Amino acid sequence: MTTREDAPGSTGGADVPGPLHGGPDDDYTPEQLAAMSREDLDLLGARYDGVQVLHTEPGPEPGSRLEKAAVRQVALTFALAGLAAFAAFVVYAGSGWFLPDWQWEITESGWSALFTPLIGALGGLSLVLVGVGMVLYTKKLLPHETAVQDKHDGSHFDRVTTGATLVGGLHNSGLARRKLITRTLVFMGSGVGLMLVMPLGGLIRNPNTGDPLGTTSWAEGVRLVRDDGSPIRPGDQVPGSLETVFPAVPGGNRQSDAATMLIRLRPEQVRVDRPRENQEDFGYGDYVAYSKICTHAGCPVSLYEQETSRILCPCHQSQFDVTRGAQPVFGPATRPLPQLPITVDDEGYFVARSDYIEAVGPTYWNRERI
Amino acid sequence: MARTATAPGVPTTRVGKAALEFDDRLIVAGPLRRTLNKVFPDHWSFLLGEIALYSFVILLLSGTYLTFYYDAAMTEVVYDGTYAPMRGLEMTAAYESTLYLSFDVRGGLFIRQLHHWAALMFVAAIVVHLLRIFFTGAFRRPRETNWLIGIALLLLAFAMGFTGYSLPDDLLSGTGLRIISAIILSIPVIGTWAHWAVFNGDYVGEEILGRLYIVHVLIVPAILLALIAVHLLLLVKQKHTQFPGPGRTEHNVVGNRLFPAFAGKAGGLFFIVFGVCAALGGLVQINPVWLWGPYNPAQVSAASQPDWYVMFLDGSTRLFPAWDINLPGNYTIPALFWPTVVLPGIIFTLMAAYPMIERKLTRDTASHHLLQRPRDVPVRTSLGMMALAFYVVLLISGGNDVIAEKFDISLNAMTWVGRIGLIIVPPLAYVFTYRICLGLQKHDREVLEHGLETGVIRRLPHGEFIEVHQPLGPVDEHGHGQLAYGGAPVPKRMNQVGGARRAIRGFFSPIEEPARVELEQQRSERGLAAAEADRELTSSGRPSDGGRPQEPRD
Numbered sequence: 001m002t003t004r005e006d007a008p009g010s011t012g013g014a015d016v017p018g019p020l021h022g023g024p025d026d027d028y029t030p031e032q033l034a035a036m037s038r039e040d041l042d043l044l045g046a047r048y049d050g051v052q053v054l055h056t057e058p059g060p061e062p063g064s065r066l067e068k069a070a071v072r073q074v075a076l077t078f079a080l081a082g083l084a085a086f087a088a089f090v091v092y093a094g095s096g097w098f099l100p101d102w103q104w105e106i107t108e109s110g111w112s113a114l115f116t117p118l119i120g121a122l123g124g125l126s127l128v129l130v131g132v133g134m135v136l137y138t139k140k141l142l143p144h145e146t147a148v149q150d151k152h153d154g155s156h157f158d159r160v161t162t163g164a165t166l167v168g169g170l171h172n173s174g175l176a177r178r179k180l181i182t183r184t185l186v187f188m189g190s191g192v193g194l195m196l197v198m199p200l201g202g203l204i205r206n207p208n209t210g211d212p213l214g215t216t217s218w219a220e221g222v223r224l225v226r227d228d229g230s231p232i233r234p235g236d237q238v239p240g241s242l243e244t245v246f247p248a249v250p251g252g253n254r255q256s257d258a259a260t261m262l263i264r265l266r267p268e269q270v271r272v273d274r275p276r277e278n279q280e281d282f283g284y285g286d287y288v289a290y291s292k293i294c295t296h297a298g299c300p301v302s303l304y305e306q307e308t309s310r311i312l313c314p315c316h317q318s319q320f321d322v323t324r325g326a327q328p329v330f331g332p333a334t335r336p337l338p339q340l341p342i343t344v345d346d347e348g349y350f351v352a353r354s355d356y357i358e359a360v361g362p363t364y365w366n367r368e369r370i
Numbered sequence: 371m372a373r374t375a376t377a378p379g380v381p382t383t384r385v386g387k388a389a390l391e392f393d394d395r396l397i398v399a400g401p402l403r404r405t406l407n408k409v410f411p412d413h414w415s416f417l418l419g420e421i422a423l424y425s426f427v428i429l430l431l432s433g434t435y436l437t438f439y440y441d442a443a444m445t446e447v448v449y450d451g452t453y454a455p456m457r458g459l460e461m462t463a464a465y466e467s468t469l470y471l472s473f474d475v476r477g478g479l480f481i482r483q484l485h486h487w488a489a490l491m492f493v494a495a496i497v498v499h500l501l502r503i504f505f506t507g508a509f510r511r512p513r514e515t516n517w518l519i520g521i522a523l524l525l526l527a528f529a530m531g532f533t534g535y536s537l538p539d540d541l542l543s544g545t546g547l548r549i550i551s552a553i554i555l556s557i558p559v560i561g562t563w564a565h566w567a568v569f570n571g572d573y574v575g576e577e578i579l580g581r582l583y584i585v586h587v588l589i590v591p592a593i594l595l596a597l598i599a600v601h602l603l604l605l606v607k608q609k610h611t612q613f614p615g616p617g618r619t620e621h622n623v624v625g626n627r628l629f630p631a632f633a634g635k636a637g638g639l640f641f642i643v644f645g646v647c648a649a650l651g652g653l654v655q656i657n658p659v660w661l662w663g664p665y666n667p668a669q670v671s672a673a674s675q676p677d678w679y680v681m682f683l684d685g686s687t688r689l690f691p692a693w694d695i696n697l698p699g700n701y702t703i704p705a706l707f708w709p710t711v712v713l714p715g716i717i718f719t720l721m722a723a724y725p726m727i728e729r730k731l732t733r734d735t736a737s738h739h740l741l742q743r744p745r746d747v748p749v750r751t752s753l754g755m756m757a758l759a760f761y762v763v764l765l766i767s768g769g770n771d772v773i774a775e776k777f778d779i780s781l782n783a784m785t786w787v788g789r790i791g792l793i794i795v796p797p798l799a800y801v802f803t804y805r806i807c808l809g810l811q812k813h814d815r816e817v818l819e820h821g822l823e824t825g826v827i828r829r830l831p832h833g834e835f836i837e838v839h840q841p842l843g844p845v846d847e848h849g850h851g852q853l854a855y856g857g858a859p860v861p862k863r864m865n866q867v868g869g870a871r872r873a874i875r876g877f878f879s880p881i882e883e884p885a886r887v888e889l890e891q892q893r894s895e896r897g898l899a900a901a902e903a904d905r906e907l908t909s910s911g912r913p914s915d916g917g918r919p920q921e922p923r924d
Contacts, residue, residue, distance in 0.1 A: 033378075033379050034379045045407065046407045046627070049403065049407040051409055051627065054617070054624075064881075064882075065876075065881040065882070066881050068881075069875075092477060104476050105452055105473065105476075106452040116477075116479050116480045116652050117652050117653050119477055120480055120483075120648055120649050120650070120651050120652005120653045121652055121653055123480075123645075123648045123649075123652065124646065124650070124651075124652060125645065127641050127642070127645030128641065128642050130645070131640065131643075132642065133638070134634050134635075134637050134638030134641065135635055135638035138630070138631055138635050139635075142630060142634065144631070145626065145627070146624065146625075147409045147624070147626065148409065148617065148623070149407075149408070149409035149609070149622060149623045150621065151621050151622055151623060151739060153737075204563065205566045205567070205570065205571065207572075212572045213555075213562065253668070254446075254460075254667070256548070256573050257573075259667060296705075297552040297706055298548045298551060298552040299545055299549065299674075302669070302670050302672075314671070314771065315549065315670065316687050317688055317770075317771060317781055317782075317785060318692075328692060330785070331688070331692070332688065332690055332691065332709075334692040334693070334704070334705050335694075361552070362551075362555050362556065362706065363555075363556065363694060363702055363705075363706070364555040364556065364561050365559055365562065365701055366702075368696075368702060369699075369700045
């Protein structure tokens with residue numbers, strides 16, 4: 001290491017160990033340190049870290065009533081914490097084993113509704129008591145000291161020297177002069193970057209292929225069936241009632257956009273019924289069918305108040321009037337619920353006359369275009 | 371270091387020898403001493419961030435346990451478990467595994483509820499911590515970076531919460547997911563493409579739960595962990611801020627050393643947070659998914675509410691009017707886009723940019739390590755209260771259907787209350803807060819100038835009654851205090867300056883000697899006894915005399 005011998009801060013010869021990591025071992029010999037008390041060593045180290053202990057209020061006097069009371073308190077807290085922890089363990093392990101009337105799972109002999117609450121109460125109590133015990137210990141039995149530590153701003157020396165190293169390295173690379181390398185680096189960087197994010201392209205799929213947002217499983221002649229698959233005839237429902245129906249296709253009752261409300265209007269409602277333009281014949285007699293998927297955020301609109309002819313979406317409270325073509329009358333929804341054109345087939349069951357003529361569910365950017 | 375056996379200071383105990391061996395290899399004594407000696411200021415509000423940190427630790431522990439049982443598959447299965455009401459029902463494997471871990475794993479329900487409660491606690495602690503940072507000005511230079519990291523952590527906590535409660539695939543979480551799907555669709559131009567990228571097709575598809583799962587258990591937690599590490603590292607590097615007070619300056623930290631006092635309290639707080647989450651997890655039922663049933667796109671239950679931290683967005687969605695924007699060429703910007711994407715975008719951008727905005731407006735570019743009392747910065751405090759009022763109106767509107775039902779109010783009226791309230795409550799909050807700040811400032815100055823009200827009424831020779839005031843420090847010839855306001859709390863009651871001796875400790879019988887307490891009291895710097903000596907009844911104790919209102923700082 002002869003090259004470093006005259007560098008500033010070097011300790012010189014090869015056989016002499018460099019300064020220790022951290023400590024000022026040159027200022028304090030082991031003999032000096034050995035002569036100091038533990039308290040002095042503690043304060044010395046603190047001072048070396050920029051900390052000055054201003055003031056120490058000793059804990060309670062050993063043997064005083066104050067100390068005994070605090071010790072009893074802390075010990076009691078820890079003891080109770082242990083007790084609660086063991087009790088929690090007994091409940092956990094004993095249920096369904098050595099505690100005869102305790103079952104943690106649902107069985108024929110019953111289920112202990114107290115299992116989870118007891119685990120929580122005892123376990124929680126135990127942990128809280130551990131914490132309280134620690135805080136009590138710190139507050140009541142430890143000496144209270146007030147310490148001050150200096151705050152250092154960034155060092156000018158560090159900034160200048162680090163800057164010199166960085167700029168020097170960059171300068172030595174000669175990149176500023178060697179333009180051909182810089183340009184190829186930019187070119188390479190963009191290419192490699194693009195190549196690395198390339199696999200994410202697998203996520204991109206065309207949402208317009210086959211217009212999945214604008215079509216459902218409803219089609220001409222598809223029967224309206226209940227959740228259990230049974231078809232519906234006119235007359236099955238009483239006036240004023242609503243039934244959720246699905247297309248009679250496999251899995252129709254689990255599709256996210258097919259759910260439809262079949263509503264039988266009351267005579268008073270039929271009298272004031274004003275369907276949307278060009279959709280006057282979408283209903284069948286006193287039956288109308290509207291999409292159940294809210295045009296606002298896609299929740300199923302479920303709450304039908306037949307006195308006011310309103311359907312309410314429970315998510316954001318959009319309200320639709322079924323006697324006015326399910327136009328929104330209050331709340332954040334902007335579009336009416338699409339109406340399903342229905343009729344009755346040869347066997348007298350409800351069928352769809354076609355798919356919905358517009359997209360069901362929430363609005364999107366190019367909804368009107370496809 | 372090789373030392374000879376005879377050198378002084380060589381450890382003789384077994385532990386000491388082991389420690390020497392350890393440090394010979396790892397050289398940790400120096401950094402460890404620096405860490406143990408680190409001084410932390412002591413104030414209850416500095417513990418709020420710690421609560422968030424500890425909740426996160428609990429979330430990692432309980433969440434890892436949950437992954438042993440949860441299955442993110444969306445394949446349809448028929449339930450055949452121990453919960454009788456569900457037997458024979460079709461559901462996804464994800465929902466079935468949630469039911470399994472709730473009913474067929476010993477203590478599984480407890481861990482699931484513990485996890486959910488800890489998640490609510492996590493976000494709540496972050497939000498309250500953020501408010502503390504905001505109102506005390508702790509985000510000012512040099513801590514803007516940590517403010518930004520904090521905002522990122524809050525957003526990630528949101529993402530964790532949302533992805534987490536979507537996983538069980540019950541009716542409630544499925545409804546939430548459906549709304550998210552609609553929100554993604556509502557983004558102009560790229561909405562449908564983004565939806566296809568996230569869901570791998572139309573709603574709901576087969577992939578989404580698996581993707582949410584990996585986001586929830588790997589991607590977001592990893593980023594959270596890394597950012598929390600940087601957050602804490604910066605805190606240690608820059609040192610904690612402190613409130614102004616005796617001996618506290620911009621260039622020091624006054625408080626307790628990490629070891630043992632601060633470590634003892636912080637460790638205690640961890641166990642208390644853990645205990646509270648555990649007690650809630652066992653005692654207070656949360657998200658009983660078996661009552662909601664499996665997700666079905668055709669079903670929903672009334673009063674479907676998200677977790678509390680998403681409720682303000684649910685509220686904004688309910689309040690926003692039905693304003694689709696139809697553009698030429700038959701393109702539409704759905705109304706849903708504004709309250710769910712634009713509004714939170716604006717809120718979080720403003721929040722993130724606030725330190726820069728304030729720096730621009732006040733032209734205060736100096737470094738600050740001393741905190742401000744909210745009253746001393748009335749504009750910022752009022753802006754904060756205004757934002758909070760805006761948030762609270764949205765939050766309440768997120769549950770307006772429940773309020774309407776419980777208090778028998780019209781639902782539509784509740785919506786209108788929210789819409790109008792959103793516009794008029796925040797400015798009112800600003801004005802009220804501003805006035806309150808000024809009033810508190812004025813009172814601080816008044817006490818410094820004229821002293822504390824003692825409650826002692828004295829009749830002057832000419833018949834006038836005055837209340838005797840206790841000055842806080844030396845007074846000039848007119849009896850006016852000469853203490854300047856230094857940004858620290860000003861005592862407002864006689865007992866705060868030792869007007870009454872503190873109670874002797876001991877429950878059944880005194881466990882300390884009254885004489886010692888007396889002595890201790892006299893030692894305390896601003897004790898009544900000290901002031902008694904040069905006590906002087908001011909000629910005019912009336913606070914109305916010469917109370918100069920201070921100009922607000924900004």
